[in-house]
Amino acid sequence: MRRSERLVLLSKYLYEHPNEVISLNHFTEKFGAAKSSISEDLNIIKNAFLQTGQGEVTTISGAGGGACFRVKRPKEEILDFLEKLCKILSDEKRIIPGGYIYMTDIIFSPSYSSWLGEIFAQMFIDKDPTCVLTVETKGIPIALMTARALNVPLVVARRDSRVTEGPSVNISFVSGSSKTIHNMSLPKRALPENARVLIVDDFMKGGGTALGMSDLLEEFKAEVIGTAVLVATGSPQEKLIKEYTSLLILNEIDAQKGIIDIVVNTGSIDNI
Amino acid sequence: MRRSERLVLLSKYLYEHPNEVISLNHFTEKFGAAKSSISEDLNIIKNAFLQTGQGEVTTISGAGGGACFRVKRPKEEILDFLEKLCKILSDEKRIIPGGYIYMTDIIFSPSYSSWLGEIFAQMFIDKDPTCVLTVETKGIPIALMTARALNVPLVVARRDSRVTEGPSVNISFVSGSSKTIHNMSLPKRALPENARVLIVDDFMKGGGTALGMSDLLEEFKAEVIGTAVLVATGSPQEKLIKEYTSLLILNEIDAQKGIIDIVVNTGSIDNI
Numbered sequence: 001m002r003r004s005e006r007l008v009l010l011s012k013y014l015y016e017h018p019n020e021v022i023s024l025n026h027f028t029e030k031f032g033a034a035k036s037s038i039s040e041d042l043n044i045i046k047n048a049f050l051q052t053g054q055g056e057v058t059t060i061s062g063a064g065g066g067a068c069f070r071v072k073r074p075k076e077e078i079l080d081f082l083e084k085l086c087k088i089l090s091d092e093k094r095i096i097p098g099g100y101i102y103m104t105d106i107i108f109s110p111s112y113s114s115w116l117g118e119i120f121a122q123m124f125i126d127k128d129p130t131c132v133l134t135v136e137t138k139g140i141p142i143a144l145m146t147a148r149a150l151n152v153p154l155v156v157a158r159r160d161s162r163v164t165e166g167p168s169v170n171i172s173f174v175s176g177s178s179k180t181i182h183n184m185s186l187p188k189r190a191l192p193e194n195a196r197v198l199i200v201d202d203f204m205k206g207g208g209t210a211l212g213m214s215d216l217l218e219e220f221k222a223e224v225i226g227t228a229v230l231v232a233t234g235s236p237q238e239k240l241i242k243e244y245t246s247l248l249i250l251n252e253i254d255a256q257k258g259i260i261d262i263v264v265n266t267g268s269i270d271n272i
Numbered sequence: 273m274r275r276s277e278r279l280v281l282l283s284k285y286l287y288e289h290p291n292e293v294i295s296l297n298h299f300t301e302k303f304g305a306a307k308s309s310i311s312e313d314l315n316i317i318k319n320a321f322l323q324t325g326q327g328e329v330t331t332i333s334g335a336g337g338g339a340c341f342r343v344k345r346p347k348e349e350i351l352d353f354l355e356k357l358c359k360i361l362s363d364e365k366r367i368i369p370g371g372y373i374y375m376t377d378i379i380f381s382p383s384y385s386s387w388l389g390e391i392f393a394q395m396f397i398d399k400d401p402t403c404v405l406t407v408e409t410k411g412i413p414i415a416l417m418t419a420r421a422l423n424v425p426l427v428v429a430r431r432d433s434r435v436t437e438g439p440s441v442n443i444s445f446v447s448g449s450s451k452t453i454h455n456m457s458l459p460k461r462a463l464p465e466n467a468r469v470l471i472v473d474d475f476m477k478g479g480g481t482a483l484g485m486s487d488l489l490e491e492f493k494a495e496v497i498g499t500a501v502l503v504a505t506g507s508p509q510e511k512l513i514k515e516y517t518s519l520l521i522l523n524e525i526d527a528q529k530g531i532i533d534i535v536v537n538t539g540s541i542d543n544i
């Protein structure tokens with residue numbers, strides 16, 4: 001196999017296995033090439049990503065050497081993406097009677113959810129999460145794509161416990177906005193001990209759901225390393241949880257004037 | 273930028289945009305290279321994939337030319353993956369009281385769900401689906417990854433209709449195994465007209481849920497081009513829907529002996 005072809009397959013393999021250290025041996029066997037050739041290939045890949053800021057390859061040299069690909073995008077590109085997203089979401093056709101905004105198509109879209117998941121991964125990868133937690137249903141796509149980019153398992157809390165999942169831990173929590181009581185359940189075997197958890201969800205109003213997830217994690221003696229949501233409402237400004245990050249802020253929906261005021265939370269990606 | 277580096281970034285870009293025709297112009301602008309160079313690059317990528325069966329690149333020549341990457345894996349590799357999966361799933365620790373099998377960790381795992389989604393995409397891409405439909409909750413990860421590989425939207429039916437999604441179509445369906453009545457709901461705006469839909473789910477016993485999804489699609493005047501599930505039970509052999517594909521067959525769970533008999537449905541990937 002020629003170097004050029006090997007580079008194509010190596011790049012694809014790394015991209016398919018984000019945040020995973022892959023040994024040189026794995027590649028030498030896979031491609032029937034010498035370690036020195038693979039090392040040179042990896043350096044070319046590293047430089048290509050470095051030049052464009054599109055991903056980051058770390059190489060580990062020596063006998064146990066290997067390479068690790070991390071999802072990464074330049075800050076301007078992320079800002080640009082989020083601004084386009086705000087424009088799409090502020091279309092007045094998205095206003096639902098009752099003062100809601102229709103976002104389901106965006107949230108369930110594989111291309112948007114993978115972009116958003118990669119942004120969350122980039123924001124929290126240095127905190128070394130060992131799993132991502134969300135609650136059904138609309139948080140799942142973004143949380144799954146975040147977990148994919150971080151190469152960690154996704155854990156999904158259910159609204160009620162299921163017979164098909166064995167013993168579970170159940171908690172009640174109060175919705176921060178409607179003040180109604182809800183349940184949340186997680187199978188006992190779903191979370192390993194000492195988990196470092198990134199909480200991901202699509203939307204936050206009062207923060208009750210995020211607080212519920214955080215309470216649930218306490219029962220598992222897990223540590224919350226961050227809480228990330230796609231959209232948080234501007235009001236109430238005080239949420240039930242103190243520390244969270246939202247990519248977008250929904251300031252207002254004026255159904256009569258047909259205005260959705262949603263903006264990028266530029267502060268959230270400051271330290272990217 | 274050197275050819276070798278361009279190859280790395282081109283491969284990544286194609287892999288990030290499966291089943292999407294990308295024009296030569298897009299690449300010439302992105303990389304500041306001549307059309308002839310990009311064409312040569314694409315031929316190298318095409319050959320690399322062709323040699324290994326790891327994906328497929330189609331190039332379209334001429335003025336409106338471009339390239340399209342499709343997810344693809346050799347049949348033996350898919351069989352191998354599914355056999356390993358059966359081994360993992362037949363671990364007796366997975367038996368849940370009541371005769372169920374714990375699969376949640378596999379289903380929510382980003383690496384398994386992306387593999388499985390890519391297999392479904394490979395199986396159904398020639399039927400030209402324009403969207404993927406599943407029902408919450410456990411079908412979502414595999415369905416999302418299928419939609420990603422097919423580059424089509426994912427549509428998720430809910431167990432009940434939500435105020436935040438506007439007017440919806442609701443149907444009742446009878447579970448094929450428990451004979452109980454359930455509801456399923458889809459926002460009216462979720463499906464475009466004349467949709468060609470691939471139904472994806474994690475598990476099928478009686479086939480009632482799949483039949484429910486198919487009935488729901490009838491209300492939207494959409495066409496079902498296929499129904500794909502990860503696991504179907506061996507019994508009952510007659511499902512409520514006639515045409516479906518399952519990758520694995522769950523023959524028996526014997527809780528007393530600690531045996532889970534789950535096998536690859538080799539027939540399902542015959543025409544891959």
